[in-house]
Amino acid sequence: xxxxxFRRPVSIDTAPRGSLCEWCGKPAEVQLTAIGGIAHxxxxxxxxxxxxxxxxxxxxxxxxxxxxxxxxxxL
Numbered sequence: 001x002x003x004x005x006f007r008r009p010v011s012i013d014t015a016p017r018g019s020l021c022e023w024c025g026k027p028a029e030v031q032l033t034a035i036g037g038i039a040h041x042x043x044x045x046x047x048x049x050x051x052x053x054x055x056x057x058x059x060x061x062x063x064x065x066x067x068x069x070x071x072x073x074x075l
Contacts, residue, residue, distance in 0.1 A: 009035055010055045021047040023054075034058045 015028035022028075026047040032054055033043035039058050046054055 009037070009058050011035055015045045019045045021045060021050050023047075023050040026050075037061055 011033040013031040013033075015031050019028035019031075020026065022044040024047060028045035029048050030051045031043065031045050032051055034040055037058070039061050042058075044054065
């Protein structure tokens with residue numbers, strides 16, 4: 001899995017006051033940005049539950065991409 005300096009696939013910031021979750025419409029708590037992989041720089045404002053789902057999706061995609069990219073070709 002591709003990781004940033006904090007060994008996380010997602011950058012976590014505080015959501016601006018009054019923001020709504022992009023997935024469910026509840027009040028947003030965090031702004032998440034994917035680091036590396038095919039989802040690189042995808043971001044959004046999320047409530048806690050949707051933010052966890054976003055992080056799991058990015059982690060799953062990153063680990064799939066890494067395992068695909070690291071397969072060795074026969075000599």
